[in-house]
Amino acid sequence: MAAVTAAASQAPTHNQARAVLRSVISHALLLFGAVWMLVPFLWMIAASFEPDDEIFTYPPTFIPHQIIFQHWASAWTLVPFPQFFLNSGIMAFCITFGQLVTAAFAAYAFARLQFPGRDRLFLLFLATLMVPGQVLLIPQFMIIRTLDWLNTYEALIVPGLASAYAVFLLRQFFLGIPRELEDAARIDGCSPLRILWQIIVPLSMPAIITMGIFAFLASWNAFLWPLIVSTSTSMYTVQLGLTMFRGAYSTQWSYVMAAACFITLPVLIVFFLGQKYFTRGIALTGIKG
Amino acid sequence: MGPESTTGHVRSRREFLTALVIGGASVVVAACSSSPSTPAPAATKPAAGASASAPQPVPTAVAPVTIGKGSKKLEVWHYYGQAQAQPLQKIVENYATVDPTLSFELTFTPGANLLAKIQTAIAGNAVPDIVQTDLVWVPIMIDSQKTLALDDYFKEAKFDITDFFDALLQYDQGEDGKYYAIPMDTNNIQLFYNKKLVADAGLDFEKSPPQTWDDLTEAAGKLTSSSKKQWGLDLGAETTQGAQGALANRHMCMTWQAGSKYFDDKGGRPERGAAAFNKDGGVPAWQWNVDIIQKTKAVPIQPPQNGFVTGYEGMNYNGPWAIPDTLRLIGSKFEMGVISYPGKTADLAGNSWSGGEHFQVFKGTNQDVSAKFIIWLTSPQNIETFAEQAGYIPTRKSVIDGDTYKAWLNKNPLYKAYAANMSKVHPRVPTRLFFDLTIAISNHLEEAIYQKSSVQDALNAAADESLSIMKQKGYQP
């Protein structure tokens, strides 16, 4: 009896020790991985504050010997970044909002509604992701030209307002929501519109936020399309502005690094804000099957 | 499903939307609040200890979007980065005294993308008035039949096109004999060296610089040290394709340094006929390249990024465009010098390709004023000013031979080798097949470097492929 009790009281400690060890190892691995993820970002920040002759050294420096703020100030003013931030901001917000709305509707239809040709139509949507964009550049430019949208916000925004990728993402997530939640509403006679906006969307906040972050990121980072449809510097975006410090064969590295830093900030802010609303899981108390 | 969870999510949705709006508003406020009257930042200080020779680009105020106050706006596309765009803008501002009815919109596109942007614009019928291109693109642009022939305008302005170096005009003159572009600035490629490392190796490049390939191999060997992780010579990091078939560009220089042609003449015009690089000088040229990598091991296949400015390379194959930035990045670590790239024999040292930027006009409503403008832009005075401030070499013989430029070179000795060698530059297959040929040849050259094929076999295969490409594209060599 005593032996059993003794063994019983030892076993939890042993398991506890194992659990702690596992936790320590996984935290260590996680930390190691995280540092790895940050290396280029940290280098970029360090380089933006260093004097020119310290940027390229072997081995690379991550902690500057002197801190120079002038690069940030110069990079901001030498090239019209305020204008570029405005353009990129407008483009990114409109596209994010547009994709969220159009994709939520289409995704719900594909995930939950029955109608003829549903799967075939969805595959058609997917197919649009499979054509390499480079060959579409010229004809898409021709469309913009015909609409007389060259060098305008419309050219930057409208083609991006819908995205098959966003539809796909949200459809998959909607598929994962337990059907019982909607069935109750259906029986009550709710319209698909109400079901979508009052039941599905609130339950899908993590996916919707994710999709929003991705849409924001993609439009913030867009390069080739804005380059082709904008013919004057006043319509350029931040990514194009970044390239203005690179001549054909030489580069002003300190400005490039400083600009790269402040260009990345908005996306990080959006991601961080989004994270706050990320971990609300689905509380499913009181469901009867 | 309890009411709390729905309300909870509704609240989170509202909060999220609020956060989004606030985030957006702050971006917009930040963007709008920076007024154009922000004080100009101080000029970049020249790096201490560097030779006082390099022109330091002086950043001034915000890059203006439009220059001039005229009512007729001309659209100019270019790829001059911020450092070169500034001197260009200053020059363009002066045109207001010549023709105040015009204003100019200078739009920058990165060099890697400008040709694609031009291609799209041509296909979509939305071309600018004036465009600046790399000189190797000019034959391709001429082929589009959308650029303007300038001969009549030259006559009207009494503009002497022959003052420009012939190697550059080989691109600008179409097959019909007419001129479609004017060279704005040029460059060629010679040898940077690290004075400290050279001295440490017991060499003196000022008294006895390497003048032949054998000299160079010896010097590179002495400058290589695996214990110090130091390389003797850096010939460029591009593998096969690089930006424009970089290996073929390198091979061309070396073939000319061996006294041979790369492509035969055609119709009296150089470097555009049948392949000639697989015989005579072209073969030992590439053999030398393979040997210094594989035998002497003084040249790395993949040089360390920025190896020269970090002080780990003795010599670096580079051009004048890199001098201002290189000096800034070196700072006070060491001093650099420039010598002519050695030839197979001493008299052939300095032979090189020519690079540079040319201006062209698109046919259209504004073609007359545009043509007059680029003729003014490439006047001797402007060419000289631009070259000195932007780190390029003047494209006019009269300028290079002139006293004021010679005086400038004395103050900026790093550019002397480039200016002096302008008489030894050659055009790089100045046809619309430039990319096809250089990339195809480079693929074979790479095989020789990796020793998958002997040099002669690789060059023969390259010559065969050149011929079939020309045939396929309807080009008569």
Next chain:
Amino acid sequence: MAIASSRTVKVEQLAKHASWRKREWVSAYLFILPSGLLIAAFLAFPVIYSLWLSLLNWDGMSPRMSFVGAGNYQTLLTSHEFWNSMLVTGYYTLGSVPLRMAAALALAIFLNQKVRGLGIYRTFYFTPVVTSGIAVSIVWLWIFDPTWGIANWVLGLVHIPSLQWLSSPVEAMPGLILMSVWKGVGFDMVIYLAGLQGIPETYYEAATVDGAGRWAMFRHITWPLLAPTTFFILVTGIIGASQVFDQVFVMTNGGPLRSTEVLVFLLYQYAFKFFEMGYASALAWVIFLVILAFTLLQWKFLPQDVT
């Protein structure tokens, strides 16, 4: 009386059902309309135009055009460089996609706990996705540097001799794969996190009460309920990997010796360097058909819904 009323109820139910069905069709098409119309507007003409172009020889600049019918396709399918780049792209896709997904899933599961500070980790792992491409390429070129790079230093720690990495035809692709996994794992992780959020806590609670271990919970709850998410990441991962371009362009330019010459790099060369828009369009269509075939296979044989 009772029968009549039950029949009325049934008829009422059927009527409601039928009207709901009709409403469903109409709603469905209306819901899809905004997305579909926008996508179609900017893709329908370009896609047809590129199909037309693939039947021509045109350089995209000059007025010289000639009809070659299936000529471009014929040349393409018999060209050695095309099949090489198919192999290279396949190697890249097979190497990077599963690795990235597995790492992302492991990370997502670990970072899904409601522990303080994990939000910071999530941001750290997402940073590669947002870091400027210029900084990424400079640092990774340094990492792979044969003389100075950390990659060789790490190998040295475990007594493996230094590699040439990006300048070796054998090691360049593994290097690219490593870099792309690094860059993309945060992205997939975020999607998996969203998917994990969709799994009700109650399932895990019930399983714990039943005495299930962590592995069992993963196998029977997490993995099956993540099926739609996994399907998404796999399908889009393969679509994306088959069209990789930027990394190759910046790091290796298709070399050395064409060992990293992926399909879209070839396409870019033919469209914008060799000025063969017709051939490039034909190549684009072949790429499309290959990707479509693989996607259809996945559609048919993989679970995409929660069973």
